[in-house]
Amino acid sequence: MADSAQRILADVGAGRRLDADGAAILAAAPEPGSILATAEALTLAGHGTAVGWSRKVFIPLTRLCRNRCAYCTFAETPRGAHHAYLSPDQALAIARSGALSGCREALLTLGEKPELRHPAAREALAALGFASTVEYVAAIARRIFDETGLMPHLNPGTLSADEIAQLRPVAASMGLMLESTATRLGERGGAHWKCPDKHPDVRLATLRAAGEQAVATTSGILVGIGETRLERIDALLALRDLHDRHGHIQEIIVQNFRAKPRTAMANSPEPTLAEHQWTIAIARLIFGPEMSIQAPPNLRAGELDALIRAGVNDWGGVSPVTPDHVNPEAVWPQIATLRRATEAAGRELVERLALGPGFAREAARWTAPDIARAILRHTDAAGFARDDDWHAGSGAPLPPLSRSSADARTPANPVLDLIDRASAGHALSEDAVITLFEARGSDYAAVIDAADRLRAATLGEGVSFVTNCNINYTNICQHRCGFCAFAKGRSAESLRGPAYVLSADEVGRRALEARGRGATEVCLQGGIHPAYTGQSYLDIVAAVRAAVPDMHIHAFSPLEIRHGAATLGLSPAAFLRRLRDAGLGSLPGTAAEVLDDEVRAQLCPDKLTTDEWLSIVRAAHEVGVPTTSTIMFGHVDTPRHWARHLLKLRQLQRDTGGITEFVPLPFVHMESPLWHKGRSRSGPSAREAVLMHAVARLALHPLIPNIQTSWVKMGPGGAAQCLQAGANDLGGTLMYESITRAAGGLNGQEMDSAGMNHIATGIGRPLWRRTTLYQRADAPRDMPSAACPVQPACVG
CATH class of the missing domain: 3.20.20.70 (Aldolase class I)
Structure with missing residues (x-):
């Protein structure tokens, strides 16, 4: 028996x-x-x-x-x-x-x-x-x-x-x-x-x-x-x-x-x-x-x-x-x-x-x-009740980052084992990454502490940022992503302003203004305007290059690359070479949302597939154009989707080495059509938002060393918490930033170096200014801190 x-x-x-x-x-x-x-x-x-x-x-x-x-x-x-x-x-x-x-x-x-x-x-x-x-x-x-x-x-x-x-x-x-x-x-x-x-x-x-x-x-x-x-x-x-x-x-x-x-x-x-x-x-x-x-x-x-x-x-x-x-x-x-x-x-x-x-x-x-x-x-990504009232982009402070539970109870041994494996640089399985994302209590404290220690051991105590200017040259888009409150049809009206198109000359003028205020980078992204061709993007790059020859041009999501290449009858790689030769310096790894087609079918069914996004980013790396990488999380996704996303990025970086940083972008729900239709959550909880930075530090180590936190979406206090949970970078000053504001976010459209310094020194860390590619940048002369005009000229 x-x-x-x-x-x-x-x-x-x-x-x-x-x-x-x-x-x-x-x-x-x-x-x-x-x-x-x-x-x-x-x-x-x-x-x-x-x-x-x-x-x-x-x-x-x-x-x-x-x-x-x-x-x-x-x-x-x-x-x-x-x-x-x-x-x-x-x-x-x-x-x-x-x-x-x-x-x-x-x-x-x-x-x-x-x-x-x-x-x-x-x-x-x-x-x-x-x-x-x-x-x-x-x-x-x-x-x-x-x-x-x-x-x-x-x-x-x-x-x-x-x-x-x-x-x-x-x-x-x-x-x-x-x-x-x-x-x-x-x-x-x-x-x-x-x-x-x-x-x-x-x-x-x-x-x-x-x-x-x-x-x-x-x-x-x-x-x-x-x-x-x-x-x-x-x-x-x-x-x-x-x-x-x-x-x-x-x-x-x-x-x-x-x-x-x-x-x-x-x-x-x-x-x-x-x-x-x-x-x-x-x-x-x-x-x-x-x-x-x-x-x-x-x-x-x-x-x-x-x-x-x-x-x-x-x-x-x-x-x-x-x-x-x-x-x-x-x-x-x-x-x-x-x-x-x-x-x-x-x-x-x-x-x-x-x-x-x-x-x-x-x-x-x-x-x-x-x-x-x-x-x-009222639920988080695991289906439990949200345990806080914080929402990305709301301007509300995060709950205090407490590690006291780590003293009260020993974390579960499987979590400690996973932390040890990740800190040693080993790739984790999908289930292992999910376990880290689901950490709570003392396990959560252990993950946060481990990510912070790994950041310090890998990069030291410095907090980096770049002086840059966001230029969203059009908000007219032929796609209808369920989460997006930025893109509009040509004649659409919006709570956040009318449809617009900036001319190439206006883009060049703003780049010149940004240079006058100390910017080393312009970040160019927009909607997929149905009248745009690949030449439109080449003209934008040329206008910036003519206005400011030494400005780093960080431009065009993989979706824009696909659109431009198709209109010229070119492969993405061939189009990227033309952009590179015209002056493109790097590619934003946006339009990724979550790299899982199960999620993308709900968020953006007419957009890039996961394989298309990865293929275009891979092509950029192969022609010598580095990229960032992002995730936009907290809507219809789960920790399993997050794990798949991180592991795909890890494999891509192992193959190409072209990713400069990973940027978690918590979903800002307030003006999202998907949320208003009752088909998404209200963004990630504070715990999930901080964990995304920490788990990324562990799961991507040592292949992607830079983890950026978005002060626009997290808020200054939230960004400070993420810097204590594995992040090492505050991103850019973001003159003209408008996408988060369109989604209902209340945080400012620009943060000057003094604001960045306040975040870093508030947690006892030194601030340093970088280039887009994480080299040290010369300190700029003092510039006025007044924000750029909020509304671009409407020419469309």
Whole structure:
């Protein structure tokens, strides 16, 4: 028996599915230690160190129920109930108190179909103006979402397909515990005697209908109500079968029975901690690493470490406002207490929404458009709740860069191992880079500290910048990138100004003005004007060269290169040679967005593909034109896409050596069409924005030594934090910068050397002025700091 169990566990650990026969062998195995260890390893593989929870408010809409469960104290009779239903005002008052306390979820829980049993329920519904409990739930959920912003999670019991369709538009998610598939529990004396809605077939039918309508659903089993281990396994396998067909089970709750006074099961034995652990572990083995497994923390106070060791990765909803009305004897833990207990177990407590992280990343699939929009705006790239109110380009300060958690808990060994490999210059795998991007708590502090140390060891303490002038020569563009608020059609009107085209002479004049103010570089980029040809770009370069012969011309994204080459019937390499010979010094590595076609299909489907971008940048390097490289992140992307982007850049740099720097550009959402349509997040969180700089330092080492932070998008304070997290460069002074402003950013259009110096010296680092190619530049004479004119002349 022991040998068979070990073989089964080895197979499951290697990715093989646990079937009923294998689970039955494990049910009889005398030693649970290996079962728990395998379950914990699978949990770490699927969820890392994150343990989720949702800050919720508990709204018991009605305590009347047509079932008579032998263990329940939630349900009341009409005689005992103060009111058959909460009134709309009562329900909304509870919701508002939750919103004021920072809750994001409204859990509507209630008895099942009380109107089928209690005349008082029917009368109360009629007085409220509703024909059914489900209809009332739908109306209250809609008002809660519209009036408080809380996301409804609905637990109305068993439902028909029509009832699910009625609730789906107002639900972030729904819940229905299967509890058990043991039909004998419905016999006289059983836990489900006189409970028509607890028959397994009825509950499975509801769960199946929810899957057919793409409703993200929480389900699970109740442990210790008279069922056997094999019956628990049967219930878990039934849930897995449904999830295999529809993919809609967002979480499995493995809840331990609690004996309650004044119930038929008041004297029944509760499951031991060991038995609860075994059941959690078998659920993890059955469902594998990706499924979210929950155990309510208030039902095992003081024993949370044991639940984590068994495979738990989520504590479910915890309310700072309302009690657990289903288990009133079990007080919710204080959030600070829950955090300490979670961290003591070597994990990080991470807040989520009513829609779990994996489902939140696909909110449009699982929820109605207005709820999907709200979910996207409140989540980070991993699908958890945003943990700060900072937004790129907003001008708001970042939360303080705290490393104190590094002293409180040793980081997970895999993170330290990855840091060591990266710092030694070894290429990391895609999964390894994702692990670094998902770092939180002490792991986050370790990544930030390691990136900062690596920056210092590689480049020293200096902070570099270039005096440059951005000239966006036209904002008319034939492409329609979903994220872009800069580009316009020729006659388009905009909150940020009209469409325009600068003549070549005007570009030359601005370059001359920039030289007079100490600039060593002009950065030239614009929309893809339908009337432009390759000669247009050559004329722009010629105008700058004629006006300022020694000015470094940093110009034209790979998209502009493709457009110009095509109009002249040239290959990108041939066109780049002509530009080089005309005076082009380097190419901005923009238009990269995220180098993954899955993302680009949503952001910019008519733009360059990933391979086209890489091919044009490679061609630039091969003809002797160096480039920068960028990423624009925080919209529809995930850490996996970021990892792929960095690894593609690393490989390109290994092949060509032509990239001078890497520039993270956090998505500025305020004026983005994609965001206004509810199809993107609200930019990266502060943690993600800082991590992008740190992980880039590690993942690109030693091939791309310079990591630039964008003061325009991060703000001066944010840029200072990034300089302490692996970045070494502040970019340019950016006279005339307009793209970020068009997107709704509020940071200034220009920063002089004094402003740059204030950032660097504020963190105790010296500032030095560089050229585009990172050579030392002569110190300029004092120049006026007044910004260039904001609006270019409109000639189009």
